[in-house]
Amino acid sequence: MDTSVPSPFVNGETLKMFVGRRVRTVVQVQRNESGVLAVQSTDGHQLTIRGAPGAPEAPHYLEVMGIPDSNQSIRAESWTDFGENFDPVPFNGLCKLASDKYKYLFL
Template sequence: MNSTETDNACPAAIVNGEMLKMFIGQRVCTVLKVQHSEGGVLVGQSTDGHQLTIRGAPEVPESHYMHVIGIADNNQSIHAEVCKDFGENFDAMSFNGLCKLAVHGKVKDLKMFL
């Protein structure tokens, strides 16, 4: 099964740092700004300012934004399944707004956004 098939078969909740606690044990999607990365463990800041740890992440340069899909281990940690480096330019405020719309059911199909 390729990553596109996996993504379609098992949708992920789009979350920011504050919302992560509502989805522990579930598949989530988020974007964070990398603070440091070493040995498959990445620490970064969510779009709403929370510090998150991503396990199983590739090395990504500091200050880059990274898109992560994975399982929420706890309210501050995700076990990564899919990661993508978005580079240094990303509209974190817009993504944070999208998270709020998604969690409140205002947007039904977000595949076009991610």
């Protein structure tokens, strides 16, 4: 059983703590330019997602699992279309709690 590779929940702010390590986040697609996605994180940061061919168009929410190569871009390993009715506010709250006060329940 491989429990050595958890994928922490991140938002735009906490992404920078995990550069080079696997994360997962939910972002809203703004533009899909030939496979490179311009997206907005749940806390309003502008990010770039590479390696997500076939991703949906704006304004869909997308869950991305992958490895951040900087504090503004993620190389996706897999993604899931979360549709247009995803609520970013509680997710953003969860990211804050899961990377800080209640980290011990997640990481």
